[in-house]
Amino acid sequence: MRFDVLVIGAGPAGLTAGLYVSRAGWRAACLERLAPGGQAALTSRVDNYPGFDEPVSGFELCRRMEAQAKRFGVEVVQGEAQGLAVAAGSVVVRSAEATLRADAVVVASGARPRELGVPGETELRGKGVSYCATCDGPFFRNQAVAVVGGGDSAVEEAMFLARLCSRVYLVHRRDEFRAVKTVVERALNDTKIVPVQSAVVTRIAGTDGVEAVEVRNVSTGATDRLEVAGVFVYVGLLPNSEFLAGQVARDGAGYVITDEDMLTSAPGVFAAGDVRKKSLRQISTAVGDGAIAAMSAVRHLQGLRAQSR
């Protein structure tokens, strides 16, 4: 399969890049390992995406982005990028099913939840340990759960869970939550949310399912055991960039390094969205990156075409 521009990932950044390339009259496809939407599709409620004056579910927002991209002719190809190579004026992307070629590639593979890395976490994954409140929350109706983390995602999803669960412990390693002030205030006013500050999780306990999380206070050293049936982990992200190893420059954490036009270290390879080294990872910044990367890719195509004339 050959495209003018191949976009890796169909989250907000990838769908936007595809839309801009297609609308400019070039053939664009998004290679997506699952279905379009990305992390944004798993978000219970998006409050801060301009143009939606009322909160919108992440799923609905992404469904619309997909429909809009398809309206301009973006193709979605099912598959997972496993490797990428730059060869004389074109880029080759390998998936389990096919080898895809394009004149330019936009890497928009996003990020995934970071794990806590404590005993019990892997063993009890799917048995009470979860990284997605909107997916698994309803299994814990009227039960106590813990949310680990202190950023926007952690606090927002704790509020979502508080509507279903009997009690939500919000465990954060610092004494203050990192999430924006209004969100934190709203959460702390919720009587079902019990903040557990300055505490780290040391173990997730349980045999067939989660029974408790063990926490340690970082200043006093005191330990506690919170009896919960579920643990939702929101402690940051890891970039989906392993398949770029050795081909595209990344920082120490694995985020792709770009300039302000989204150019990477490899000619013809651009990057956009959460996979990129940047200071704010949001839907609004992902779509901005996607648009810029698309136009840079188009300029690259025009350069290639001019050369070959």
Added chain:
Amino acid sequence: MEEIQATKPLHVTSATFDSEVLKSTIPVLVDFWAEWCMPCLMVAPIVEDIAQDYAGRVKVCKLNVDDSQSLASRYGIRSIPSLLIFKGGSVVNQVIGAVPKSELVKRLEQVLRT
């Protein structure tokens, strides 16, 4: 029932689970899902693809956990999508969460080889 080579996933409930899944003569992939679960909707097209690609070799079923809560708890489901592969009435492989098609294919090939 098995002479009919379904190319679409078959919806099963508590009433049909035993006959369609546990008593099946070929391996069965059961997709535990719910309408409110977004990653379930994201893997749905992959599950449909598998039903076509493996028609006659693997039976592909979907089980709505809201409609069949007792089955979901019998198999300890607390995260969806959960994709369980049954052979001879018992679970021989299990995938939790949305995964790419190649991962599901790998698991199915393993099960078909043994």
